[in-house]
Amino acid sequence: MIRILLDCDTGIDDSVALLYLLARRDVDIVGIASTAGNVPVDVATANNLSWLQLCGRADIPVHVGSAAPLVAELMTAEDTHGPLGVGYADLPTATMSPSGTDAADAWIDASLAYPGELIGLVTGPLTSLATAIRRDPAVPGRLARLVVMGGAFHVHGNTTPTSEWNIAVDPEAGAEVFDAFSTAGVRPPIICPLDLTESVAMTPDHVVRLAAAAGSEPVECPDPADETGLRSVADNVVIRHLVDALRFYFEFHHAHDEGYIAHLHDPFAAMVALAPEIVETVPARVDVELDGRLTRGMTVADERAMTGEPNARIATATDVEAVFDDLIETIGAFARG
Ligand code: BDR
Ligand code: CA
Secondary structure, three states: OEEEEEEEOOOHHHHHHHHHHHHOOOEEEEEEEEOOOOOOHHHHHHHHHHHHHHOOOOOOOEEEOOOOOOOOOOOOOHHHHOOOOOOOOOOOOOOOOOOOOOHHHHHHHHHHHOOOOOEEEEOOOOHHHHHHHHHOOOHHHHOOEEEEEOOOOOOOOOOEOOEOHHHHHOHHHHHHHHHHOOOOOOOOOEEEOHHHHOOOEEOHHHHHHHHHHOOOOOEEOOOOOOOOOOEEOOOOHHHHHHHHHHHHHHHHHHHOOOOOOEEOHHHHHHHHHHOHHHEEEEEEEEEEOOOOOOOOOEEEEEOOOOOOOOOEEEEEEEOHHHHHHHHHHHHHHHHHO
């Protein structure tokens, strides 16, 4: 079994990442850490619990993170993910409660339970992991692998001109986590930045294929150029909620002139966490700008070791259609039951 801890600010694409992990029968999600970001932490927690209940996985513990970043004021992204973080999906309210162990302690406990085996995946701000490392600096050394969706190196940011959302929400946490991986003998995290994740652009055709793979039809998409094309009347409960969430995300991207698409940043990072061979990477020393008036939250990659030894591997290339083939097949088969 592949043991993984997912740390997320759920979030539409976080939701797809969670569904992908749930769909993988070879994966043991040892816990889910909810972190404030796209939505406040209590909303992220409720979303995680709802998806788990919907998928019949009430056994997976959900751990609540801090309500605020380490230093910054919390900012949230209801414009991107909808008022409750899951677009137009009307998720059932879960009957389970979150774990009594907080998100930072969940990182510590899981790394102690599965030393050298645990994969960490962060698809939100790094607040909880940074807090865990403050409490127990040995956490990074116990991870088999850490994969982080975050940063923008050679492309425009999506939060400020120079910053990507997950880092921009809690720049201090990003800086502390990347710094903690500078220690010799600790495996450098794989960072999946906007440079690559924005190429993982879901189209209505992918959604139609997903619904078909689940045996759930129809999801209407008369013409990908028809911007109102994505209409879900899917009879499969997982697919219906998923498409209702995605429809909001497609509309957000369309409203921002990016086309009638949806960037699947977080599901892509989940796939990299399970199969790092699907990406090409470059080693780099990665730091987060904390002081710049215009550049706070910017991730800076030094690929020439001018400022220090590499503390990360930056994902630079992948086969995007192979990513969608896997996503569609895996979630489709899971939803089909
Ligand atoms: C990241 O920001 C969030 O809105 C998404 O869920 C993703 O994790 C992309 O910048
Ligand atoms: Ca996210």
